[in-house]
Amino acid sequence: MKNGGDLSCVETAFEGIMRGDDVLESLIAGVNIVELDPEDTSVGYGGLPNADGVVQLDSCCMHGPKKQAGGVASLEGVRTPSLVAKAVMDYTDHHLLVGPGAQRFARNMGFDIEDDLNTERSRQQWLDWKRRIDPEHYLDPHKRTDAGHQAGMDMVREGLIREEDYYGTINCNGVNANGDVCGVTTTSGLAWKIPGRVGDSPILGAGLYVDGEIGAAGSTGRGEANLFGLCSYLIVEEMRRGQHPKDAGMEALRRIRKATIETRLLNDRGLPNFNVKFYVINRRGEHAGVSLYSPDDSYVYSVCTEHGARHERLDGLLEGSASG
């Protein structure tokens, strides 16, 4: 996805890094392309909205060498939450601003605040989801949540939205020749979420963790599963103990599998009925993409090196797919 331009996210990030730009600034310039793309419904402008039809965005970033971080959650009205996360890092003493406070901060920092970040496409998909909810389920809050989730998953199965967009996020990590490692994660979060719900993406240690001496890890997929174990932090700690990015990522996936015991979260094989993915890079530039499930060739992550941009297959922990 290039949003009509010449370069993709990873190509833009790589070009910046090779030019000698700051690694984090290069990564954010990359994810901005996707955040601003009206056709992409997983992040930024045109991201799938919450249950009320409002687009609420989450993002965080970490700078390895500077040992700085910033994040925003439930931010409305700004197309590029990653840049607001960076402003939190650069201009405040804090790591996380949320909701209306985050929006006020963005306004004060000169960001354009828009009334509505929906595109015609995200609005239509939200309307379709709304129509699918059986009103009688509104009587029982638990059934309502289940019905909402079910309606969303039906839309994925029917090919109306991609699974990546229902659970859709970008995590972009990079390292330059000096070993400066940084990362950014940005998302519109879980589609049709309860307003105010914040997932793993803006939470340091969950949606992203960077240690300048070790490496970076970030995630997409069911945020609740990742938040429970702060898995990006876990992965970086595993690398600190000498693990390769792939093995470190697999360890986090094993933890998630072990922590998933509620029946509602299990498929008929007794395994998690959702997916979680981690993207991991160490200071030497070794990297991996791992996924609870990676059933076919569409399960890939993007890489850009001096040999150009390419997709690499995600390594799966479990056989088959989340649905059973």
Ligand code: ASP
């Ligand atoms: N991890 C994100 C969240 O839970 C969403 C996603 O990747 O789909 O908000």
